[in-house]
Amino acid sequence: MGNPEVQAREWFMRVQSGELSDRQQEALADWLCESPENLAAYQHCEAVWEQLGRLDTAEVPVERADRVEGSLWQRFLLAASTRLNGGFFPGWKTSGFALASVTALVFGVLFWNGQPTGPDALKFETSIGEVATYQLDDGSELTLGARSRVRVVMSESVRRVDIQAGRGYFDVVTDPERPFHVYAHDARVEVVGTQFDVLRTERRVTVSVREGIVDVLATDPDQVAAEQPSVTLRAGNRVTKERHETFSAIDTLPEEDISAWRQGRLVYHRASLNDVVDELNRYSSDRFTLASPDLGGIELTASFQIDQLDALPELLSKTLPVRVQKESDGHYILFSANAPYGS
Missing domain, CATH: 1.20.272 (Zinc Finger, Delta Prime; domain 3)
Known part of the structure; x- marks a missing residue:
């Protein structure tokens, strides 16, 4: 019990x-x-x-x-x-x-369930290609990536952000009496004051730390008693949690790459093609889709400017075993490099 x-x-x-x-x-x-x-x-x-x-x-x-x-x-x-x-x-x-x-x-x-209520609940949302920074009531800063949506609750005893879609970068003012909580899928990030990034996709949550110490906890009751109910991250650390699964191993990446998207640069370190396509569809009005779910697990390590997305289809074709086909409506479909044309 x-x-x-x-x-x-x-x-x-x-x-x-x-x-x-x-x-x-x-x-x-x-x-x-x-x-x-x-x-x-x-x-x-x-x-x-x-x-x-x-x-x-x-x-x-x-x-x-x-x-x-x-x-x-x-x-x-x-x-x-x-x-x-x-x-x-x-x-x-x-x-x-x-x-x-x-x-x-x-x-x-x-x-x-899921209804924002009360005078303290605020919503922030960005459109395709938009990046916006918001000053929270406690002095913390929240930067939202493109096509992102969050719900924020600030009170004398609570600091909480629910990431409902997309990505957020947090520069949190230290307040030991009011830990700062960020929720996404079945994960909760808990900090006192630090800088970190949270990316929510359809399948997973990724937390990366730029400065300080961050605790990431499982919120699914089925996993609270698991062998790995939480992880602690430090500067340069990153962890991923698939929905309803345990945490991945902690890996390390350059700290400057964690917030590179805020300066208009998308950086990927062994990112799945599923996540890359998800992010591209938040920054580009052209839609990207995978012809087969099997392609989603292909990993990409690359860096490119957001204002150079037009060159991305060629980049993907040259660096990954995929073929990118553009439809008449501007829709890009990614096929396996070995897939026959017209498939």
Whole structure:
């Protein structure tokens, strides 16, 4: 059995990040019903969050329940009623309090999952090819890469950024009383004050450190008890975490390359072609796609200026075992170098 308070915090942060899958929602329902301690720990997280003006399920109109997916709602209620009324909690069997409490929590999870609320929640977003720098309330700086989107919460006790898409570079003002948290997929970055880069793609999260010390933790409850629930990075270190997988080995790269994109230069060190294509589609109005998923694992080490993307198709053809074909609409398709033309 794990620590209910630790597990509750991980579950609650997962819910707030908007990354809770159907399977994980079912697992949360089961976990809430396992013991009164689990339920109490989760309720404590909600109480703290309410004090920050982030969540107030008591004010949710009853008619909002119509927006909840019926089958998923039924699974939550079935799990709760089976566990509670079936005698899992001996002292609660004849009381409606337990089921009502779990029902309220479940509704909160379903309705608020991924919804930015409260006066402290801000959104920043960039368009294709745009790089923008924002000054946060605590004096920290956030630079967003092209086609990126984040949600920011700053209060007297919380400094939190959720990367919903793309890339962010952080220059964080030191505040030992308020650690700075960055969430992306099922990873959480925790610092006191430092400079680091977080890249979120469809498949993974990559964290690179320019200065200071950064802790990166798994937030998926299935991995919290794993052999490698967290890693510590120092200047020049980088780590990657595939979604729902453990961390990669820590590697090293030149510190100046970590933020090179802020100066208009894209630098790749053993980057997968999947990630390269993902980034190109954030900087270029021309769309790049892979003809086959098998090409996604090809690695690229290269550096080029963002304003010279027109030369990129030729560069890829010369440095990788691929053939780049341009369609009439400006769409580029990457084929294996051995693939026949017209395939």
